[in-house]
Amino acid sequence: DDPFRVKSSKDVIAFLESNYSKKLCGFSVDVKDLYYTIPQAEILSSVNDLIDEYGAVAFQNESGISTTGFLELLSLYLGSTFAEWNGEVFIQKEGICIGSCLAPFLSDVFLAARDRSMKERFEGSRVYSIFRFVDDYLVFLDCDNLDFEQQFPDVLSVFSECLTPLVLTHEVPLNDFIRFLDLSLHFSPSHVCWAYEPRAVKPILPFSSAHSKLVKRAIVHTVFSNTVNKSCEHRLKHSFSNQVDRLAKAGYPSESLVSVAGKLLEKLKSKGNSKCTKETKKRKIVVVPYLHKVSHNLKRIGKHAGVEVVFSAPKRLSGLIKNVNSEIKESRKCPIKHAKQFVPCQEGVIYSLPLSCGKRYIGQTGRCLNERLREHEYNVSRVAISGHVAKHCRHCKGNEDDDDTYVCAPNYQESAVLEKNRDSLAREIIEAHLI
Structure with a gap:
């Protein structure tokens, strides 16, 4: 039973969401070389206490070995790690082999006892909550920045006393920022913000890799x-x-x-x-091939049993008539006869319209680009109130050297297609990104 241990950063996020409006300060504590520095004698003592808490008789019946025999076997396992260096063999006297499958479990057992003693020491103090993931601690204090400078040394001294003889390092917020696991925490005067920011310096898998x-x-x-x-x-x-x-x-x-x-x-x-009801979640659907005089009877029986039966067709038109469904690869021509064709016809595009003042208008349309440009031309020529292009041309003064008679005008023939996408939502996202 460890009061501080968490499995992932989701537990920290749940805590921050429930205490969003609370003013908190924080810092992190890291155990340096945890697996190498844990004393083996204290590991055996912590395991023995855990067995006593579980029950020695129950443990012996479950494992088939006595407590003394198990501790001797564990001691032999911990003392059997050796390494060869310059032709000489060295035995690891303290700690756990970092490649051992027991290392995470034994370190949690060792730290759980220390965490419980720390929790008792922090009762009645300004320590609001503590989280631990392997060898990293995140400590939240219920105080402001001024009180934090006074409370921080006392809290750190309790960590050092309870985790002796482990070597500890700590990190305080820099510019009100601190990182824990894959989160970046920002301490503001009224609340704590968090953002996804993994620590890994290693880059993401390149897109040029041979993966699918x-x-x-x-x-x-x-x-x-x-x-x-x-x-x-x-x-x-x-x-x-x-x-x-x-x-x-x-x-x-x-x-x-x-x-x-x-x-x-x-x-x-x-x-x-979505508002799923319990009936919708418990809905059972069975798919069966359609058989004449049989399938409908099964459907009636399934209805009485609370099971919905649907049919699948054994043969489909796509398999019977291949020629009808074959794709016709022909160049699709624009069905609109344009009075003015500014650029080659294209549909579903994100486009750029240059202006005489040097700026460019970014837009998107699912129709033919010439139709959209014609609408811009109509709005500008009529000095329309609606439309971003017409509004800009009406209020644009050009450069400072231009006189009062300057009129900003779009260059429709120089319009360029930046991206193409048939999906309207995708076009809107690309448009916002380019703007």
């Missing part, structure tokens, strides 16, 4: 979903931009990032709008 597209899309989806789920509303935009930059440096194209982001956005929207 499914693996690469899964990597992008994991990065984006972690960013959304592990960032607060104040730090989400900054964290998402950082992860997009990481993926871009690894060579991931913007089309792939936009596609995954669009799917994730649709999933989040559907998750927020």
Whole structure:
């Protein structure tokens, strides 16, 4: 029973969400070379206490070995790690072999007893909560920045006393920022913000690797979903931009990032709008091949049993008539006869419209680009109130050297297609990114 141990950063996020409006300060403590510095005698003592708490008789019946025999076997295992250096063999006297499968468990058993004693020492103090992941501690204090400078040495001394003889290092917030696991914590005067920011310096798997597209899309989806789920509303935009930059440096194209982001956005929207009842969750559906005079009888029987039976067709038109469903690879011509054709016809594009003042208008359309440019020309020529291009041309003064008669005008023939995408949501995301 460890009061501080957590399995992931989700436990820290749940704590921060429940105490969002509380003013907290914090710092982190790290155990240096944990596996190498734990005394073996204290490991055996901690395991013995754990067995006594579980029950020596129950342990012997469960494992088939007595407590004394098990501790002797464990002592032999811990003292059997050796290494060869310059032709000489050395035995590891203290700690646990870092490659041992027992290292994580034994270190947790050793630290659990120390964590329980620390919890008793911190009762009635300004320590609000403590989290531990392997050898990293995150400590939250219920105080402001002035009290933090007074409380910090006392809390750190309790850590040193309870974790003796382990070597400890600590980290205080720098510019109100501190990192723990894959989170970046920002301590503001009124609350604590958090954002997804992994510690790993190792870059993301390059897009040029030989892995399949499914693996690469899964990597992008994991990065984006972690960013959304592990960032607060104040730090989400900054964290998402950082992860997009990481993926871009690894060579991931913007089309792939936009596609995954669009799917994730649709999933989040559907998750927020879905209201599943208990009856819907317990709904049972069975798919059976359609057989004349049999399938409908099965459906009636399943209805009485609370099971919905649906049918699958053994033969489909796509398998019977291949020629009808074969793709016709012909160049698709624009069905509109344009009175003015500014640029070659294209549909589903994100475009750039240059202006005489030197600026450019970024827009998107699912229709033919010439139709959208014609609408811009109409709005500008009629001095329309609506439309961003017409509004800009009406108020633009050009450069400072220009006189009062200067009129800003779009150059429709120089319009350029920046990206192409048939999905409207994807086009809107690309448009916002380019703007």
